[in-house]
Amino acid sequence: MVKNQTNNKRKKDFPVVLLHAAREELFGLSAIDRAEFIAAIDDFEEFGPHSSQVNTEKIQGDMYEIKTHSQSHWLRGFYFHFHKGLWVITHIFAKKTNKTPKANIELGLARYQTFLAADEPKNAREKK
Numbered sequence: 001m002v003k004n005q006t007n008n009k010r011k012k013d014f015p016v017v018l019l020h021a022a023r024e025e026l027f028g029l030s031a032i033d034r035a036e037f038i039a040a041i042d043d044f045e046e047f048g049p050h051s052s053q054v055n056t057e058k059i060q061g062d063m064y065e066i067k068t069h070s071q072s073h074w075l076r077g078f079y080f081h082f083h084k085g086l087w088v089i090t091h092i093f094a095k096k097t098n099k100t101p102k103a104n105i106e107l108g109l110a111r112y113q114t115f116l117a118a119d120e121p122k123n124a125r126e127k128k
Contacts (some may be wrong), residue, residue: 007052011046012045012046013045013046013048013085014044014045014046014047014048014049014085014087014090015045015085015086015087016041016044016045016086016087016088017086017087017088017089018088018089018092019055019088019089019090019091019111019115021090021091021092021111022077022089022090022092022111022126025091025092025093026038026092029075029092029094030070030096031073032070032071033070033073033094035052036068036070036075037068037075037077037092039064039068039069040054040067040075040077041066041077041089042056044056044066044087049066049087050065054066055067055068059078059100059105059109060105060109061109061110062080062081062112063078063079063080063108063109063112064078064079065077065078065079065100066079066089070094070111072096073094073095073096074094074095074096074097074098075092075094075095076092076093076095076100076104077089077091077093077095078090078091078092078104078105078108078109078111078112080112088112088115090108090111090115091104091107091108091111100105
């Protein structure tokens with residue numbers, strides 16, 4: 001490595017974090033599926049959820065779905081906008097049919113609600 005070389009990481013205009021469970025789901029995917037989903041996250045962080053570069057869809061309430069595919073699966077991740085430009089992915093999964101299973105939607109929503117409930121006491125302390 002050359003001395004005095006700077007890190008040229010790009011600024012993330014739409015930063016994404018994964019809940020611990022979603023991170024485990026991501027690393028449970030095959031290497032090809034994982035790479036495809038990470039590329040979709042990278043596009044989301046660079047271009048945002050409303051860009052034509054990113055395939056998203058509203059699921060319910062404040063929960064959305066980021067969509068991509070690999071050679072053999074449709075890949076989905078449920079996410080929501082938390083605050084100050086931070087986006088949180090709650091659930092990642094692969095599917096073989098076009099329809100999203102209700103159980104996956106319920107799991108993503110449950111994690112979203114649990115996350116918000118855990119954050120409420122923190123927000124109450126910060127506002128005092």
